[in-house]
Structure formats: structure tokens, C-alpha cells
Amino acid sequence: MIISRRASLAALMALATVALIGCGKKETPQSAETAAPASAAAPATAEPLKVAFVYIGPVGDAGWTYAHDLGRKAVADKFGDKVKVTFVENVPESAADAERVFRQLATDGNKLIFGTTFGYMEAMLKVAKDFPDVKFEHATGFKTADNLAQYDVRTYEGAYLAGVVAGKMSKTGKLGIVASVPIPEVIRNIDSFTLGARSTNPQATTRVVWVNKWFDPGKEREAATTLIGQGVDVLMQNTDSAAVVQTAQEKGVYAFGWDSDMTSFGAKAHLAASTNKWGGYYTQRVAAVLDGSWKSGTVWLGLKDGAIDLAAYNPELPADVKALVEQRKNAIIDGSAPIWKGPIKDNTGKDIVAKDAVADDVQLHGLKVYVEGVDGKVPG
Known part of the structure; x- marks a missing residue:
């Protein structure tokens, strides 16, 4: 609901x-006749x-x-x-x-x-x-x-893993995100989703529709419908309601739960969920x-702390895709394959993470650009 x-x-x-x-x-007050001696009184x-x-x-x-x-x-x-x-x-x-x-x-x-x-x-x-x-x-x-x-x-870790799945499951290579408010946190999730998708489908692209609210089911539904109309066949969201998953179910495309398992709102559409714990x-x-x-x-x-995960897989998700996600999770946790390891360019071709360098938390907290593969410009 x-x-x-x-x-x-x-x-x-x-x-x-x-x-x-x-x-x-x-405690029920005791009478003078039945009160215990002061030395035996229970502590307050x-x-x-x-x-x-x-x-x-x-x-x-x-x-x-x-x-x-x-x-x-x-x-x-x-x-x-x-x-x-x-x-x-x-x-x-x-x-x-x-x-x-x-x-x-x-x-x-x-x-x-x-x-x-x-x-x-x-x-x-x-x-x-x-x-x-x-x-x-x-x-x-x-x-x-x-x-x-x-x-x-680290919601971007869940977004990246969702992208890994999206790149594998999309038939068109056109992915969409219903985004809330254009702050670094949300931009980081859009970028990480795209990095994950392009790691499994280098030709994948991401389109973004901003609703400028965290929770507005009506606007979320409109944004999802717009993206589907543009040929998107896999949706992610950085908004709070299940409207995107519901719309995906109605329109016959895929989507991901965000922050919690949203399977009950569209079991056929729901590929997996980035869950916060x-x-x-x-x-x-x-x-x-x-x-x-x-x-x-x-x-x-993050993942290593058990505070976030990609879970609630669709039963129809191929075994090799689930195995790949688990492999990527372990590599993020043990540090052998950081998500934000260069070379990474923005969508104008400018280097934002040099080859073999790894973006630190300061850089990640200040992200204000789209990576290569995301269409359009970040709202000013």
C-alpha cells in the first residue's frame, strides 16, 4: 500500500x-505495617x-x-x-x-x-x-x-550491485533512475549504479528523471512512466515509496527495491532490493x-559492516547473475575490487579518478558530476 x-x-x-x-x-507503595526495614529496601x-x-x-x-x-x-x-x-x-x-x-x-x-x-x-x-x-x-x-x-x-554499494544486475538483465541497454533531490548522496548512487551496469554491459546508458522530493508516489509514478516511454527496460530509484516498482510491474519492465524489500509491490518486476539495516x-x-x-x-x-546488502532476489534471476553479485560483494568487502577505482571519466570525457587510483570518502561525499554513461547534466 x-x-x-x-x-x-x-x-x-x-x-x-x-x-x-x-x-x-x-512499584505499589507499602503500608507502614508491611514496609520492609530500610536496610532491606529494594533499590529504586x-x-x-x-x-x-x-x-x-x-x-x-x-x-x-x-x-x-x-x-x-x-x-x-x-x-x-x-x-x-x-x-x-x-x-x-x-x-x-x-x-x-x-x-x-x-x-x-x-x-x-x-x-x-x-x-x-x-x-x-x-x-x-x-x-x-x-x-x-x-x-x-x-x-x-x-x-x-x-x-x-554506503547506499552507493547497493546501487552498484543493482547496476551489475541491470546490465545483465536489460535487453535494450537503456536504464532509468527516478531520483529525489540533487545532492552528492543521490548523484553518487546514480553514478555507482551506472558503473555497475557498464561493468557487465559497456554500452549501457542511464537516464535520470528528478522529482525533487524524497517521498511523492504520484511524481515517482509519473517519472517512471516517462522513462519507460523513452525505451528504458530496467528502473532504479532513489525515492522512498514503492511506486516505481508498482509502475514497472504494470508496464512489464524490471525494477529494484530501494532501502527495503519491495517484492510485494511487484513480484514479477522486482529483480532485487538494496536494503538498509x-x-x-x-x-x-x-x-x-x-x-x-x-x-x-x-x-x-557499508557491506562489510552488515549495514547494507543487495537481497530479495527474483526467483527468475539467473544463477550466474546471482553468483556474480556475490562475487562482487566479497571483492568490495575485502577491498580487492573497489567500486570507485580509476580510470573513471565524467560524461563529458574529463577524468575524475585517475587510472589505478581509488576515490576516497572525501571525493565521494562531494560528487557533483555524472559519470560516463549517464545522459544529461546534473541540475544546477
Whole structure:
């Protein structure tokens, strides 16, 4: 089911109290006659750690926010009544809206707050300064503070592996991507997908349609339809809903799930899914707050950390293609075949990674150009 509603901000604030997990117990007061001696009194039960998650879209049942919410549930399952977990969905990236939600969560006593989209960065920085005793964590950004950490997964690794499959499965060599917002993170995924595709089909090309939103099923569907009309027979997306997979199913082409398994939305079309696995990171960070070892910093997790994978293969995917993907995974994990090893050119013929050189994380975080094989120009 695709959910396209947008809650009002007032409703969002009310939602901050929804989905509380693992509330602490209150002991029944004893009477004077039955009270145990002071020396034998049980120690006071510690208050649960209040943890909050803020989402750009609805939780739904697929995609980016859904994957983060699985991580939230992993926290609740692991720590039980040691934590009280809250989430707020459909929070816009606009500074005023996001700041208001983060500020309210901190005021309400949450001591660890996760913001799960790039556009929350400035709002989180501002609120973190006013609540130095609260720990904040921001997904996909690049700024930190003493009480604001940054985390991300290497989604480009999943995109590359999807490209490997696309290059093998496309009959036309024409591939398409429904893209969200033109920031380096998304450009990096487009480029990596194309590198993967051209590693198995050197003539493959990628066309991109930007919807300029992370979650808009209607626009995602329109973009997918446009690409199919241009002859594309394999689609990837960097958007949050399952609309692309649904459209591929209806039009008889292939597609990939993004951020989570989307097989249920189009089993025939769904070749595989780049899946994000946040539970390990979230439980680790909650444990660090509980034991007092939490520190700010930056982390970028990938295949070798078990934080991302290409999975949920279509049963019809040939065995040799699946074997090739597994081989490429292992080569990325052990470092023997980095994705971004040169020579790599942009789509104007300019060298961006020299022969035998490997792009470092600084270069990858700043990518603003399409690689050879991607049609068009990056939006200005």
C-alpha cells in the first residue's frame, strides 16, 4: 500500500507520544505495617532512557523510513523497559518545522534523538546547542557538534550491485533512475549504479528523471512512466515509496527495491532490493548512552559492516547473475575490487579518478558530476 498523506504539524506534535515502547513499572507503595526495614529496601528502579526518532515520511511498509523504523523496533526489542521509544513521522525538512519538532522532543525529556534525513541537519545543530545534555544523531549529513553525531550507510554499494544486475538483465541497454533531490548522496548512487551496469554491459546508458522530493508516489509514478516511454527496460530509484516498482510491474519492465524489500509491490518486476539495516547501529548507540560511553563523531557503514546488502532476489534471476553479485560483494568487502577505482571519466570525457587510483570518502561525499554513461547534466 502506498501512503501519500501528510499530517499537519499540530498532528505531528501529537504523534510524538505515539508508539511508546517499554514503559517503566511503578512499584505499589507499602503500608507502614508491611514496609520492609530500610536496610532491606529494594533499590529504586532507574527511569527508562527516552529515545526519539524523527522521520521525513510515513512509516508505511517499504522504503527509507520503513527501514529506519525497523531499526527503532530493534531498539525496543533489545532494551525492553530500559528505554521508552517515540517516533514522529511526516516531519518536513523546512527549518522551522523540523526545529519545532526537535525542540519539543528535547523539552519532553528525550535524551537521545535521531533525525533520519539530510534536510534536518541545520535544525538539529541549532537545537543541539540549546540542549547540551541531550544526544542528537543525524543521518546522511556532514556537520557534527559535541552532542551531535552523524551516521550514514554506503547506499552507493547497493546501487552498484543493482547496476551489475541491470546490465545483465536489460535487453535494450537503456536504464532509468527516478531520483529525489540533487545532492552528492543521490548523484553518487546514480553514478555507482551506472558503473555497475557498464561493468557487465559497456554500452549501457542511464537516464535520470528528478522529482525533487524524497517521498511523492504520484511524481515517482509519473517519472517512471516517462522513462519507460523513452525505451528504458530496467528502473532504479532513489525515492522512498514503492511506486516505481508498482509502475514497472504494470508496464512489464524490471525494477529494484530501494532501502527495503519491495517484492510485494511487484513480484514479477522486482529483480532485487538494496536494503538498509539500521538495527545494529541504533542498538549500539542506545547502549552507549546507557553505559555512558556515547561520543560524537562520524560513521559511514557499508557491506562489510552488515549495514547494507543487495537481497530479495527474483526467483527468475539467473544463477550466474546471482553468483556474480556475490562475487562482487566479497571483492568490495575485502577491498580487492573497489567500486570507485580509476580510470573513471565524467560524461563529458574529463577524468575524475585517475587510472589505478581509488576515490576516497572525501571525493565521494562531494560528487557533483555524472559519470560516463549517464545522459544529461546534473541540475544546477
